[in-house]
Amino acid sequence: xxxxxxxxxxxxxxxxxxxxxxxxxxxxxxxxxxxxxxxxxxxxxxxxxxxxxxxxxxxxxxxxxxxxxxxxxxxxxxxxxxxxxxxxxxxxxxxxxxxxxxxxxxxxxxxxxxxxxxxxxxxxxxxxxxxxxxxxxxxxxxxxxxxxxxxxxxxxxxxxxxxxxxxxxxxxxxxxxxxxxxxxxxxxxxxxxxxxxxxxxxxxxxxxxxxxxxxxxxxxxxxxxxxxxxxxxxxxxxxxxxxxxxxxxxxxxxxxxxxxxxxxxxxxxxxxxxxxxxxxxxxxxxxxxxxxxxxxxxxxxxxxxxxxxxxxxxxxxxxxxxxxxxxxxxxxxxxxxxxxxxxxxxxxxxxxxxxxxxxxxxxxxxxxxxxxxxxxxxxxxxxxxxxxxxxxxxxxxxxxxxxxxxxxxxx
Amino acid sequence: xxxxxxxxxxxxxxxxxxxxxxxxxxxxxxxxxxxxxxxxxxxxxxxxxxxxxxxxxxxxxxxxxxxxxxxxxxxxxxxxxxxxxxxxxxxxxxxxxxxxxxxxxxxxxxxxxxxxxxxxxxxxxxxxxxxxxxxxxxxxxxxxxxxxxxxxxxxxxxxxxxxxxxxxxxxxxxxxxxxxxxxxxxxxxxxxxxxxxxxxxxxxxxxxxxxxxxxxxxxxxxxxxxxxxxxxxxxxxxxxxxxxxxxxxxxxxxxxxxxxxxxxxxxxxxxxxxxxxxxxxxxxxxxxxxxxxxxxxxxxxxxxxxxxxxxxxxxxxxxxxxxxxxxxxxxxxxxxxxxxxxxxxxxxxxxxxxxxxxxxxxxxxxxxxxxxxxxxxxxxxxxxxxxxxxxxxxxxxxxxxxxxxxxxxxx
Numbered sequence: 001x002x003x004x005x006x007x008x009x010x011x012x013x014x015x016x017x018x019x020x021x022x023x024x025x026x027x028x029x030x031x032x033x034x035x036x037x038x039x040x041x042x043x044x045x046x047x048x049x050x051x052x053x054x055x056x057x058x059x060x061x062x063x064x065x066x067x068x069x070x071x072x073x074x075x076x077x078x079x080x081x082x083x084x085x086x087x088x089x090x091x092x093x094x095x096x097x098x099x100x101x102x103x104x105x106x107x108x109x110x111x112x113x114x115x116x117x118x119x120x121x122x123x124x125x126x127x128x129x130x131x132x133x134x135x136x137x138x139x140x141x142x143x144x145x146x147x148x149x150x151x152x153x154x155x156x157x158x159x160x161x162x163x164x165x166x167x168x169x170x171x172x173x174x175x176x177x178x179x180x181x182x183x184x185x186x187x188x189x190x191x192x193x194x195x196x197x198x199x200x201x202x203x204x205x206x207x208x209x210x211x212x213x214x215x216x217x218x219x220x221x222x223x224x225x226x227x228x229x230x231x232x233x234x235x236x237x238x239x240x241x242x243x244x245x246x247x248x249x250x251x252x253x254x255x256x257x258x259x260x261x262x263x264x265x266x267x268x269x270x271x272x273x274x275x276x277x278x279x280x281x282x283x284x285x286x287x288x289x290x291x292x293x294x295x296x297x298x299x300x301x302x303x304x305x306x307x308x309x310x311x312x313x314x315x316x317x318x319x320x321x322x323x324x325x326x327x328x329x330x331x332x333x334x335x336x337x338x339x340x341x342x343x344x345x346x347x348x349x350x351x352x353x354x355x356x357x358x359x360x361x362x363x364x365x366x367x368x369x370x371x372x373x374x375x376x377x378x379x380x381x382x383x384x385x386x387x388x389x390x391x392x393x394x395x396x397x398x399x400x401x402x403x404x405x406x407x408x409x410x411x
Numbered sequence: 412x413x414x415x416x417x418x419x420x421x422x423x424x425x426x427x428x429x430x431x432x433x434x435x436x437x438x439x440x441x442x443x444x445x446x447x448x449x450x451x452x453x454x455x456x457x458x459x460x461x462x463x464x465x466x467x468x469x470x471x472x473x474x475x476x477x478x479x480x481x482x483x484x485x486x487x488x489x490x491x492x493x494x495x496x497x498x499x500x501x502x503x504x505x506x507x508x509x510x511x512x513x514x515x516x517x518x519x520x521x522x523x524x525x526x527x528x529x530x531x532x533x534x535x536x537x538x539x540x541x542x543x544x545x546x547x548x549x550x551x552x553x554x555x556x557x558x559x560x561x562x563x564x565x566x567x568x569x570x571x572x573x574x575x576x577x578x579x580x581x582x583x584x585x586x587x588x589x590x591x592x593x594x595x596x597x598x599x600x601x602x603x604x605x606x607x608x609x610x611x612x613x614x615x616x617x618x619x620x621x622x623x624x625x626x627x628x629x630x631x632x633x634x635x636x637x638x639x640x641x642x643x644x645x646x647x648x649x650x651x652x653x654x655x656x657x658x659x660x661x662x663x664x665x666x667x668x669x670x671x672x673x674x675x676x677x678x679x680x681x682x683x684x685x686x687x688x689x690x691x692x693x694x695x696x697x698x699x700x701x702x703x704x705x706x707x708x709x710x711x712x713x714x715x716x717x718x719x720x721x722x723x724x725x726x727x728x729x730x731x732x733x734x735x736x737x738x739x740x741x742x743x744x745x746x747x748x749x750x751x752x753x754x755x756x757x758x759x760x761x762x763x764x765x766x767x768x769x770x771x772x773x774x775x776x777x778x779x780x781x782x783x784x785x786x787x788x789x790x791x792x793x794x795x796x797x798x799x800x801x802x803x804x805x806x807x808x809x810x811x812x813x814x815x816x817x818x819x820x821x822x
Contacts (some may be wrong), residue, residue, distance in 0.1 A: 081581045082641025083546060083763070084495055091643075130726045133772045135760030168760065170770075230493025230500075315541045326807045349546030351578065352494070352761040359581075361544045367779060 073162035085165030116262030117181020137352035146398025154395030171225030196256030326377030484573030496576030527673030529593020548763035557809025565806030582636030607667030735790030
């Protein structure tokens with residue numbers, strides 16, 4: 001099936017206005033996304049666009065691109081300049097169909113099993129709430145965010161920017177749970193979470209189960225979370241209980257988590273062993289290839305983008321969002337000349353901590369003409385967004401500043 | 412008209428469970444609020460409850476108490492433990508009926524007039540966006556929040572806790588606008604904002620206009636805001652443009668702001684001269700009485716509250732939210748013995764700055780019995796929440812820890 005959001009090489013160089021909007025209007029999705037700033041309060045469905053699935057029917061339809069029932073992304077023009085992504089704007093990506101809504105009706109009765117601790121046990125979410133509580137603000141991002149820019153069209157959803165959000169999760173620190181259960185057993189090297197999705201009958205469990213392992217150092221900041229942005233965690237985002245591992249890619253934040261184990265080895269599941277591995281184009285994933293764990297440094301411009309009136313000469317605020325990923329953000333630069341020169345942008349708004357994103361702005365005085373605008377973030381371990389994406393088989397980890405650059409025409 | 416949320420002296424001492432829930436169930440609103448934890452994703456309307464007004468139809472009905480079309484509050488049991496209040500949970504309070512939704516369809520065309528500056532002028536929201544941008548996280552709270560606890564039943568909405576939220580506003584710093592307009596004219600002592608509500612014909616403007624003045628020191632942090640929690644500011648919260656003055660009570664954050672003036676005197680409007688004044692019971696407001704400006708220090712417990720299973724003996728996390736108001740929060744204590752002894756609670760989650768609230772928790776080990784639990788916050792200028800509310804004619808500024816205390820029965 002042709003994805004209406006599939007990248008079109010000519011689009012990336014398109015102007016914001018005039019001819020560009022006319023061209024964009026040739027697909028109904030883009031006309032709504034970029035040509036018209038629909039009222040985000042209206043729960044409209046664009047003519048010809050896919051409907052939201054029932055379990056995510058409360059999303060802001062006008063703001064989202066529905067790739068499929070299990071892959072829904074936020075349009076760039078709706079990203080705004082607030083500190084957090086509203087829950088109705090947070091992307092959805094499920095590896096399997098979600099369980100029944102029944103599991104979020106009485107969250108406190110959800111059962112989770114713990115292994116690899118001094119006192120392995122099964123307990124309920126209600127009991128976990130008695131142990132401890134903490135919140136973390138963090139970027140949640142799909143490993144394939146930006147896949148739509150890869151020229152070899154990797155299989156999978158052709159995400160652009162919108163498979164990412166900055167949200168607050170609230171739950172119990174995993175280290176508090178481990179302490180309450182007699183501590184982590186000796187020799188354990190991984191945190192392994194198992195999702196509660198119903199598995200199809202008659203197939204090898206390991207080929208389908210959503211079970212991921214990440215280094216045990218994640219224990220420092222991991223939560224078992226029951227709230228998202230202050231609301232009970234909805235099914236669409238892994239409610240009633242989700243493993244939250246700040247700094248790690250989305251797939252590692254196991255939804256409807258039903259088992260949490262400290263393990264000596266990585267999970268034997270396919271999703272761990274061969275999927276979500278970073279390999280050269282043409283090479284299939286294998287256990288020897290890097291796993292999709294750490295979030296890379298990234299940023300992109302969100303304004304001006306295309307929903308505003310045509311840019312006029314004079315002062316313009318170039319704004320966007322930036323995050324350090326696994327390592328804290330240290331700064332972000334903006335270029336208005338296709339990367340030849342860069343100026344340091346100003347971060348603004350509340351600082352929600354090392355795993356969150358920040359919004360930035362750079363005031364520039366623009367004469368009439370055409371400008372290629374881009375942003376480039378840096379983190380504390382010295383990672384800088386590269387000009388070019390790193391080509392890879394599945395189109396993971398795209399943090400190219402060129403791919404997310406935009407052309408701005410000033411009248 | 413009898414307000415279904417009017418305080419009932421026996422309710423404040425009610426138990427969470429058993430007889431208390433049965434008693435609460437005698438009003439449909441309370442049964443939904445406190446007895447049943449309805450799915451906050453469902454946009455249900457409780458049988459017998461008032462409907463949301465059209466301009467706020469996107470609020471989470473199950474989470475809100477609709478006092479009237481212009482007064483809608485968040486139920487305590489829905490306050491959660493995230494950093495921010497989701498926009499669908501933010502209270503609504505309008506002094507007049509809001510303007511037509513038409514004014515938010517093309518936000519950038521909104522016109523605002525500036526006076527009391529070097530170069531007075533009219534300009535548009537679109538032009539303001541070119542000047543500068545900033546965000547602030549802050550508590551927005553109605554002056555009458557907690558009025559429902561006053562025994563003399565002051566006129567006005569009988570708010571309990573829910574006429575408050577912590578949100579992020581994004582817009583242009585007012586000081587950047589003032590600088591761009593030649594600076595504040597000499598001798599000006601107040602920031603005076605005028606709302607864009609349509610005024611009824613045939614009445615003296617000053618008796619109805621929403622126009623408030625606050626000390627010019629507010630200029631340091633004030634914004635003219637067009638986004639709320641990262642979304643275009645909706646009509647219900649003053650869109651397309653609102654004057655935002657962190658640290659000040661809700662009435663001062665002028666909605667649909669159409670004029671912003673630096674003035675030598677306070678506005679002659681009734682809402683400034685005699686309304687929103689703090690006076691003894693039985694005494695009407697006058698210009699000599701304190702104006703409802705600064706937000707007082709406050710806190711309240713949100714969990715355990717009443718939607719959970721009955722508390723069992725053992726470890727319980729007592730949680731809530733606390734804010735310093737005009738002055739930064741420095742700490743919060745919890746008492747489980749009706750205020751005889753206090754323990755310092757732990758603040759958790761991201762710190763969004765001096766005007767935001769924080770969530771707190773205190774783990775306590777409870778034996779079977781009955782406990783009166785309360786919280787008490789302190790700010791940097793040494794204000795401590797008092798045990799008793801300060802009685803006053805209109806029921807303003809309630810920050811009594813006793814009024815918001817709760818009785819917890821442990822089985």
